[in-house]
Amino acid sequence: MELRNKRIDNDTFYKERKEVLASWPTGKDVNFEEAVEFQKSIPEEKIFGRKLAQADAEGRTLIQPRAGVALYTEHIRLLQFLEEEGGADLLPSTVDSYTRLNRYHEAENGIIKSKESGRSMLNGFPIVNYGTKICRTVTSALKNPVQVRHGTPDARLLTEISIAGGFTSYEGGGISYNIPYSKNFSLEKTIMYWQYTDRLVGMYEEAGVSINREPFGPLTGTLIPPCISSAVAVIETLLAAEQGVKDITVGYGQCGNVIQDVAAIRSLRELTNSYLKEYGYDDVRVTTVFHQWMGGFPQDEAKAFGVISWGSATAALAKATKVIVKTPHEAMGVPTKEANAAGLRATKQVISMLRDQSLVDIPVVEQESDIIVRETKCILDKVFELGKGDLAVGTVAAFEAGVLDIPFAPSRYNAGKVLPARDDNGAVRILDTGHLPFTEDLKAFHREKLEERSRFEHRPVSFQMVIDDVYAIGKGFLVGRP
Numbered sequence: 001m002e003l004r005n006k007r008i009d010n011d012t013f014y015k016e017r018k019e020v021l022a023s024w025p026t027g028k029d030v031n032f033e034e035a036v037e038f039q040k041s042i043p044e045e046k047i048f049g050r051k052l053a054q055a056d057a058e059g060r061t062l063i064q065p066r067a068g069v070a071l072y073t074e075h076i077r078l079l080q081f082l083e084e085e086g087g088a089d090l091l092p093s094t095v096d097s098y099t100r101l102n103r104y105h106e107a108e109n110g111i112i113k114s115k116e117s118g119r120s121m122l123n124g125f126p127i128v129n130y131g132t133k134i135c136r137t138v139t140s141a142l143k144n145p146v147q148v149r150h151g152t153p154d155a156r157l158l159t160e161i162s163i164a165g166g167f168t169s170y171e172g173g174g175i176s177y178n179i180p181y182s183k184n185f186s187l188e189k190t191i192m193y194w195q196y197t198d199r200l201v202g203m204y205e206e207a208g209v210s211i212n213r214e215p216f217g218p219l220t221g222t223l224i225p226p227c228i229s230s231a232v233a234v235i236e237t238l239l240a241a242e243q244g245v246k247d248i249t250v251g252y253g254q255c256g257n258v259i260q261d262v263a264a265i266r267s268l269r270e271l272t273n274s275y276l277k278e279y280g281y282d283d284v285r286v287t288t289v290f291h292q293w294m295g296g297f298p299q300d301e302a303k304a305f306g307v308i309s310w311g312s313a314t315a316a317l318a319k320a321t322k323v324i325v326k327t328p329h330e331a332m333g334v335p336t337k338e339a340n341a342a343g344l345r346a347t348k349q350v351i352s353m354l355r356d357q358s359l360v361d362i363p364v365v366e367q368e369s370d371i372i373v374r375e376t377k378c379i380l381d382k383v384f385e386l387g388k389g390d391l392a393v394g395t396v397a398a399f400e401a402g403v404l405d406i407p408f409a410p411s412r413y414n415a416g417k418v419l420p421a422r423d424d425n426g427a428v429r430i431l432d433t434g435h436l437p438f439t440e441d442l443k444a445f446h447r448e449k450l451e452e453r454s455r456f457e458h459r460p461v462s463f464q465m466v467i468d469d470v471y472a473i474g475k476g477f478l479v480g481r482p
């Protein structure tokens, strides 16, 4: 089938669905009509999109951890601990790396080894191996809505079992779970795989079940210019809306300059709503998610709490609908439930103290937001032009042309020409725009910002700034000063 940004017709979808459900034994337990009834039996307060909409209307920022372990009984205990002791408003189930690569045999071995050793031998919760019934045991044991978080290029079977299993939100997208994660996965393929995911969500919507979708905002989590993460988020939103998705949370990973980070959330919300309206999707609910610092973390737990609190403050001042919380074990790996809960409590403390303050409408944020909007429009207009009006075709062509280009991404489909570097205030600017279709005045803006830093540091604007910025974090700084 050819790549097109067009709603998948039923015959094509059901034919593909047969193969998807046959790709692992647990797929045979998925029955759409029965799953719709189960989803409809879930209490209102556990519907992810409802809780987001309520918080957004009240201008509140919800807190959500990442969490996932191999044994489902332990996973239940973990998630119950995070809502009871951590105060999590929203819950995750972070999926293990084998499942993300469709390597269910190895996930199965991981479950067995975890039972034998009494500890989690997987770095997440293997949803596909457990299947619908056990997933329902997990989601029914919790008080709060639960979302599946992962990084899966081909997530079709994972989507089927997740929704049938009572999860009411699902993260990812055909760009955001491919280019930053994989080296060789065809972008055309993953866009089509994620059209399947979004079509399935659309079918649940048409049956009266609302499932929240969340494109993965941070991408590589390293010096990502807001216009690039916003362009990807808007594209994945529009592709999802075409398949019938009605509830979307667009996201952004903290970069470190507070003004730019607040402007990034403000402009992301504005861009997503305006593009949905422009392309005729008038009934899609949009909320935002701010990811606490996705870069390297200090080993020292007190310093880690400093980083966590800094991200919490920015999320609150940006009025993000939710914030994804890090833990003081970030530098070590999968956190203990105690560390995870502590990260949540620190976050909630800061969010609560700042709940009556906002930086969204201050002039410097408005100015920065306008720059991001103009940059993102330059990119998206070119994507549509390259696709001769078809967004999916345009997206593939845009990556080939370097019009979409995600810094530090491993994918061979990514040009890797764009070079970001921080300006004198730590905001992420663009040292080399590669083939980004920026207007001359936008290019001049970035050049000038970097020249300001160059004058302050008495050194030329150069690639060395990029290297210094990447290493600065480990030294506890943002701007990599010479």
Ligand SMILES: CCC[C@H]1O[C@@H](n2cnc3c(N)ncnc32)[C@H](O)[C@@H]1O
Pocket (backbone or CB within 6 Å): 066, 067, 068, 069, 094, 123, 124, 326, 330, 333, 334, 335
């Ligand atoms: C793109 C997401 C990366 C982040 O996702 C966290 N993460 C991954 N797996 C788990 C897990 N099983 N439990 C708690 N956090 C987890 C990492 O720390 C990292 O920050």
